[in-house]
Amino acid sequence: MNQDQDKELGLALKRTLDPGDNRVFVSRVLARIDTAPMAPLFWDLLSSWARRGIPAAVMIAALTAFLLALPRQPAANLEDTLVGGTDGGASLFTSPGPPDAGPIANTP
């Protein structure tokens, strides 16, 4: 509430703009509400979903498009990735003896 209201002017304006009895007006609006469906919950729910859902959907679409547009590299071969010996990584699984830890142990 403000402290420096011009009370005289305020009262004169209030009288000038006075609409009279509010009961008829309130009844009229309530009658309109009665004929309208119980809209608040439905529309509020929908609009609150839309407020969050639309930006989220746009972000997901943009991220998906970005990922699809990235150049694809061929998947790395396990053989190439493992120790680059001539036997390749497969020898680890096929050799009857234990793996030789020498190359690692001798590394300075």
Next chain:
Amino acid sequence: MRKHLDKVEADLVRRAMSGDREAFGQIMERYAGSARRLCRAILRDSEDADDAAQDAFLSAWVKLGQYDPRRPLGPWLMRIVANAAKDRRRRREVRRTDELSESMPSSQAGPDRETDRRLLEAELQDALEELPVRYRAAVVLYDVEGYSHAEIAKIIGVPEGTVRSDVFHARRMLRQAMDDWKENWK
């Protein structure tokens, strides 16, 4: 007293938010006068004003779920009212009403208090007509409804400094009209 009223209002809002139509009716009874006066100040036509106020309350009923109960209800509601009145004003060319001239007493009327009051109202009506719509809304919200500059800024959607300036200029012009009336009729 005010705290008690706020508590009562908070309870009404809580009930209305859960779909209680009667509670919303009681909220309307509290704010109908302010809403209709503001619409009259903006639209200058009583039928248009009541239609706009009705639109505003229907809109408030629909939007009640968006209201934050921790904030005061008045400014939130009056913002919807101001927007409804401005929308209606944009959509429809305001018809000038002849009601005022019909209700004005003749100059031969006796100098009783009722006549004085009506003459002052007519003077103020004319002065209000001359004001830009933003001035009218600002001065009515400030001097009639008692809202602060900051609250009015949110209701009308302009900076607080603009509201201060609008209220100042509107007061000066309306005061001039009141002084003219005092000079001529007192």
